[in-house]
Amino acid sequence: MASSIHDLARHLNISIGTVSRALNGRADVNADTRQRVLEAARTLNYSPNQSGRSLRQGATHSIAFMLQPHPGDQQYGEPFFIPFLIGLQAKLAESGLDLIVVMGAPGDYQQERLRRVVETRRADAVVLAWTRREDERIDYLTQAGFPFATLGRSRSGAKSYPSLDLDFEKAGADAVDRLVARGHRRIAAIRPSLNLNFAYLFLDGYRKALRRHGIEVDPELIASGFINEAGGYEVTPQVMRSKNPPTAIIFNNDAMALGGCKALAEMGIRPGHDMAVTVIVDTPLCRYFSPALTAFRPALEPMGQRLAEMLLASIPAFAGPQGPRIMREVWPLELVARDSD
Amino acid sequence: MASSIHDLARHLNISIGTVSRALNGRADVNADTRQRVLEAARTLNYSPNQSGRSLRQGATHSIAFMLQPHPGDQQYGEPFFIPFLIGLQAKLAESGLDLIVVMGAPGDYQQERLRRVVETRRADAVVLAWTRREDERIDYLTQAGFPFATLGRSRSGAKSYPSLDLDFEKAGADAVDRLVARGHRRIAAIRPSLNLNFAYLFLDGYRKALRRHGIEVDPELIASGFINEAGGYEVTPQVMRSKNPPTAIIFNNDAMALGGCKALAEMGIRPGHDMAVTVIVDTPLCRYFSPALTAFRPALEPMGQRLAEMLLASIPAFAGPQGPRIMREVWPLELVARDSD
């Protein structure tokens, strides 16, 4: 079963060096010999031992994706990431790279797991999921000189790594614009309390758009809570208790929106009738909830593919002859109008 | 940054053999020497190179999970798998094992990807997601003598591998029992058309329960379609066109149920009022759909943990002294009564 390069060499009565060169398509090997090697490789069912190549080449041919379940996600996790993973993995596979998924326990910041991956040289590069505003993982990786790319922007690190993000700022502004156009002036914003960077971007867009419409930003209409259903459920009543309650709420997360709608229902408030509800990142839950939630949708699978491309292009060992190039892209979110606003 | 075992040896002026033995907790090394080695390892920031150990030990310390997106899942994938993955990964990490996620393109049977993993010895074992009734992946792995475990049963292979499955048979029967108790006699079953094993189990349970209640199994009330929303949407009208239409439908898949409900809605039929709807595998979508769908819920994260345990116990190299033991477990699905029946 396990036939090595030595078996091939013995079988063909040539040296292992020649076999290796033939297999790797080097120029200095006779066309006829190469043919025989390739044939023998097929009949002997040879395929190179990854550990061997990795050791010799100093490259593992695999990329680690750090997936961090948020606390409270134990039940069903982030459906969000699956299509992203699919895109990421597909592109990596084209270059013969495997994808290692590393998760921290929900709630920890997975710094330890990250160190382990880097220090044991378990992967050639790392992909970080949602970045935080100040992200120690980014600091660590840049300081360690380890190649990585991020889904999301951050303040940390020099801007010397590829990153792909969604335009939360514009989505926040678009959401406000749409609500204002529909006659709303009291618009609340509910976002996660962790220092996830996208929450800041969203809030910036929200604030700027309000000001642009000459609407004063009311701190009582801005609340933050745990990034799950319970968080939305807990925090939504806060903005409703404002002296001058909102007629519209923008949720920065689907799970929080679902919790928020539950709280609203208990107050006898119906989204789509008594309250306009908008969600910034669309998931299938928004679509199937009743009323179906108006939301902004990302193109997750293409994003995964794109980030893989960007990562590979930034690593000299993988990039073409043009060498490393650092890219940063921000992708739009597309409005999907439904029944909740 | 990259300090090797040689660096430690040079620094301490001892041989690399001793360093390795000290690090690995072998008995034949002086307690004092071991202390000094461990200390040096800490100060020099040493951690073992995985490729090196893998090559020498013939073990990669990683497990491959074959995730197969169903066709049509491009949009949001299987939220199902995330909690399972979380459990699996957590347990594997306890043993220092990494998790490699391998996906095929949606639709292909990923036989090629599997071969590649096995032949390049990229992982020490494989975990297969939903098994098919006759599963060539299982045949291949048993024939190759490669360790693996499955989520789901199958007819293929000797029963010499650990497997964990849900009791779809009982869930199907329970669903029928419940509907009969509520006065239904015309109960339809809609399941995926691929030869996924759970679909057969479900149907068996469904049939047996009907007979137990003295209800004839009507082939017109059984339909199968693509395992996604479109499939449910397409196939549900078929059973409704029966000469004697059903008053209840059991869906074997959440996405198909959602599509089915859409079709029902277009016919003016309201789940929970004019039609009882039950779903066999619960997901968050069932909970948030309107009306909330009565469904049978799996304990995904514990299942992931358990399958990891079973897999490790079956591999001599990882198992304790008791050696390999093959386990097969079937876990119950828990009824979550909601508003759709």
Add this chain to the structure above:
DNA sequence: TGTGTTCTCGTAAACGTTTACGGAAAAACG
């Protein structure tokens, strides 16, 4: 003191690759 045992450690081989180097044979050239 002599013999046997136990501790502790160094030596060196091995895992499966890739690749720098050099050399023999063949080809090209005058």
Add this chain to the structure above:
DNA sequence: CGTTTTTCCGTAAACGTTTACGAGAACACA
């Protein structure tokens, strides 16, 4: 035919570990 170039291949080292083997030193025991 002699010289230079090209083509092709073998040799051996290297990547970072682990581990079988053996040897020296210390110790125990008579």
